[in-house]
Amino acid sequence: MIDFERVNSAALSHMESLLPELLPGGRISGREYQCGDVTGGPGRSMSVNIETGKWSDFADTVKGGDPISLVAAVHGCEQGEAARWLESWLGIDTGNPTSRKEFEAMKAEAAKRRNDREAKERQGQQQAAAKARKRWEAAPPANPAHPHLAKKNINPHGTRQEGDKLLVPMRDEFGGIWALQTIGPDGGKLFSPAGCRTKGLYFSIGDKPQPGAPVCIVEGFATGAAIHEATGHPVACAMTAGNLEAVARIVKDKLPGHPVVVCGDDDRRDGTDKNPGIEAATKAALAVGGLLALPGMDIKSDFWDLLNERGADAVRAAVEKAVPAENQHGGQGEAPAEDQERGQEVGVDPAAMVQLLAGLSPVEYELKRKAAAEALGIRATALDRAVKEAKKGQGENDLPFDESDPWPVPVNPNHLLADITGTIQRFIVCSKEVAHTVVLWSAMTWFMDVVQVAPLAVITAPEKRCGKSQLLFLLGRLSARSITASSISPAALYRAIDAWSPTLLIDEADAFMKDNEELRGIINSGHTRDSAYVIRTVGDTFTPTKFNTWGAKAIAGIGHIADTLMDRAVILELRRKLPHESVDRLRYAEPNLFHNLRSRLARFAEDYSEKVRQARPPLPASLNDRAQDNWEPLLAIAMVAGGQWLEIGTSAALKLSGTESAAQTIGTELLADIQEIFEARDTDRISTADLIKALCEDDEKVWSTYNRGNPIKPRQLANKLKGYGISSNTIRLGITTPKGFMRDQFSEAFSRYLTPPPLPSATPPQPLTDGRLPVADAKQRCGNVADKNNDKLLFNRNCCGVADRNPLPKDNKVEVEI
Structure with missing residues (x-):
């Protein structure tokens, strides 16, 4: 007979070893083990208390109270069989010990049952999807006077109606319908048909976002409609809290150049500190490096409640105030109490340590930062904030720029650079090569401690009003420690660099640098780390003193500046925008847009500096030696960022620096x-x-x-x-x-x-003898594509349009996939 209590008690003593084997890929955070889900899927929806054994998977809405129930859920077996599995794993002497062979057979049988169950589940989901599509195609557009729409005072947004029920289609990332959410006249909701898939599906509201504009992720349809109607932002409705993370990941992958704002429900419960809505929204935002927005009504509420109670302005304000998601234990980045206690246990005086660190130079502090944080038992970002506050008390906060705290969670460099690209193209009219170069150069300013060459960014144009100052200003919003230094004197230039190690932004260079040889010489000296210094005499005794000139510098001016500067630069050439070209004004940017991008860049540099230091990117052979030097740090960052960035950076290098004529x-x-x-x-x-x-x-x-x-x-x-x-x-x-x-x-x-002339093609183009146009003269065409199973425009398709065989009336907005 199995002693369940004994088995559970023994298992609780070995949870830290048991859980990684039972649920691989997770991590221990405080007293909880967090991982994907009970079936072994990705994400962070599963949590297990390592002290009590209680567990829950809010994605699949299952939970249990002890290790035996957890093993039964993972292996898909009965409680008795799970207990015997644990007995064998723990080596408990039951008087009738299970042999190793029997133990392995139990594991194989459990795996077979799990696979069979999953296959049956997939088959059922496919059958349910076919039924859902059939019902969707047969349903007419929703009546705007439907009781639920009228009560909520929202538009149909492409939903349909079946009898007295609204139909909301649940689609995957490719636009396929797998399920329907039905909403009755009284607001009752149900997923249909029975056995349908829901995870990773969503309903989208709104058109494709403008470059750099945010995309909102919400739980319910009414909440999504409220946010879209108040802000105009496209919205993806996940329908459940447990589905938020999966939908956020899909949207981030499909729209990498757009910030993801997870708009959570405040599901506070009286008498407890649990808040499933905020917890799920926070996990989703953390998973994609996104932002978290909350209604902020201090009562159980969502964004529809906020719209209903306080109006559209309140909804817009709440979304615009979205902030980087923090782990729920710390809210503002403080370490957990047990971490603070650990710092005290090892005999470290936190206040004295912070005061000591505040008196160090920036370089000395960076060298001691991580070790000091570990000694205190707090995160390095929390230590940064404490030291910054201590410097204020010492009167040392007179820097001409604001330091950016690193993003609280690791960032995906590929997504980050794509987000910055979208932001640049939102505000500046320029070629894609210029936009990509601006992205890589602004990222380089955060890696100045590890790169060996600092190419100038020269922003030039043939005439006024081409956006030079606008781009220089935008560079300042993205770069590390940036200061504007127009009309700066030579002495002020090298003293500023030596004191602050800033990113210098120099405007109107064509006016004040033209005949200033000394200023140009100082700027030139900072091109490579080894030569980045000047020597000047100081004081009454004329003591020779070495001043550091190493740092990133951007220069804007009309026309061609000095050859020695151009030779050490990546050239960002702009043109005046055409009447049909339009961009947003920088003053209309979201309040935290650039702050968040700088913070993510700071985290990128914090986590990837060593990889950038060691990167040796392939350099295009067609570039001359100086151009290769200029592009090496940018291509090193592109290589580390991953994705297509090395190819993108190389294309930009060949386009902007592939000819020596400039x-x-x-x-x-x-x-x-x-x-x-x-x-x-x-x-x-x-x-x-x-x-x-x-x-x-x-x-x-x-x-x-x-x-x-x-x-x-x-x-x-x-x-x-x-x-x-x-x-x-x-x-x-x-x-x-x-x-x-x-x-x-x-x-x-x-x-x-002199550059040798290009070699002639080994195969010259041959004339066509049948009257057809050469390929270069053939016009590209893109026609309409009729898809009887998909009645909406997909954002990631290259077709000009998708025709619906049952098009909706013009007065009813059509759902558009994100």
């Missing part, structure tokens, strides 16, 4: 023109006089007005060529012997300083 100096321009003259004349020698005459024949080139409006002189030509080791000699031309040059004198200079 960085051609007056010397290389002279060499190129001389090479052109030798080739055009097909000669091996030329006199100085004939060379100058040939140079000045093209009015569009500089040589006819090089000498203050007059043609270039022989001495000026000689001085320019002297730098390349070329000087004129007496040559023979027929019966004359003038001063001139032989072509052989230029061979080495041509090879070293």
Whole structure:
């Protein structure tokens, strides 16, 4: 006879070893073990109390009170069999011990039953999905006067009606219908047909979001309608709290360039601190690095209640105040009580430690930060906040910028860079290559401690009103420790960099940097870490002092700035927007948009700095050596970010820096023109006089007005060529012997300083003889696609439209998939 109490008691003593074997992939947080679900799926819907054995899976709405019931649920067996499994696992002597062979047979049988159960469940779900689609296709559009819609004062949003019930389709990420939620006149809700799938399904409201705009995740249909009608944001309705995380992950994967805002229900319960709605919304937001918004009514409520009680402005304000989700134990990032106690147990005085750290330089603090946090038993981000407050008390908060706290949870770099891309394209008219380069350069400013080259970001345009200052301002909102330094003096420049290690943003460079050689020299010195310093004398004794000039710098100006700067830069060229192009104004950005992006970038740098330090990205061979240096740190970040970012970064490098014409100096321009003259004349020698005459024949080139409006002189030509080791000699031309040059004198200079012409294609294009257009001239077409099983426009399809065989009336909005 099995002693259930004894087995449960013994199991509770070994929960920390039992749970990882029984439910792999989880983690212990405080007194709970958190993992996917009871079937072994992904996520964090399952929690087990390691002290009491009580467990619950809110995704599948199952729970139990002891280890035996947990084993039975995982293995799909009876309680007695689960108890025998535990006896064998624990090695309990029952007088009739189970052999290892019998134990393995029990495990195999349990696995077979679980697989059979899952297969039967999938078959039932597919049959239910077929019934759901049939009912959906037969149903007419919902009547706006339906009692539930009228009571809630919301629009149908593409729902349909079957008798007196509303039908809300539950779709997967590809648009397929698997289930229906029926809503009766009294508001009663039911998933239908019986046995249908619900996890990972959702109903969407609204059109495809604008670049960088948020997408909201909610529980119920009425809540989603309320948020959409108040804010205009697209909404995905998960229908249950346990489904929020799965839907948030799907939406994040489908729309990586958009912030995800999980709008939770406040499901507070009297007499307890449990709040399933907020807990589920927090877990969903944490899972995707999203934001959390709550109604904030201090009573059990959701966003429909907020709309009904306080109006649309209150809903908009609550969504705009969405904040990064924090684990529920700490709310504002404090460590759990047991962690604080642990710091005291090892004899560390937290107050003294924080005061000591506040007196360190930024570099010294960074070196001691993690070890100090571990010694105190708190998270490093909590220590950052404490040190920041202590610095205020010491009068050291006079920095010209705000430090950004790292995001409270790890971020997905691929998603983060996509979000920033969407934000840039929302506010700036530019090519995709420029947008991607801005993303990688702004990310680089957070990795300055580990990269070895700091390319300038030069924002240029041919005319005013092309968005240069706007892009520079946006860079400042994304970069680490940014300060604007227009009209800065050389002394202020190197002292500011040495004191604060900022990201410098220099505007109107074409006006004040043109004749300032010293300023350009200081900026140039900061290109590589090894040479990033200047030496100046200081004080009455003129003591030579070394000033650090290492740091990221962005420069904006009209036209071409100094060649030495352009050569050390990635060039972000803008054009004035066309009448049909429109972007949002930066002042209309959501209040926390850039704060949250900076915080996520700070966490990216905190977690991935070592990987960026060690990254050795492949550099395009077609780039010259300096361009390869400039792009190496950006491509290292792209490589670490994963996804398609290395390919994206390489394409941007080839597009923006793949030609040397933009960085051609007056010397290389002279060499190129001389090479052109030798080739055009097909000669091996030329006199100085004939060379100058040939140079000045093209009015569009500089040589006819090089000498203050007059043609270039022989001495000026000689001085320019002297730098390349070329000087004129007496040559023979027929019966004359003038001063001139032989072509052989230029061979080495041509090879070293001029880009060789591209090789011709090995297979030249062949003319078509049947009257058809070449591929390059064929126009792309995209027609309408009729899909009898899907009556909505899918955001991730490339077709121009999807025709519904039963189109809805124009006065009823059609559901559009997110």
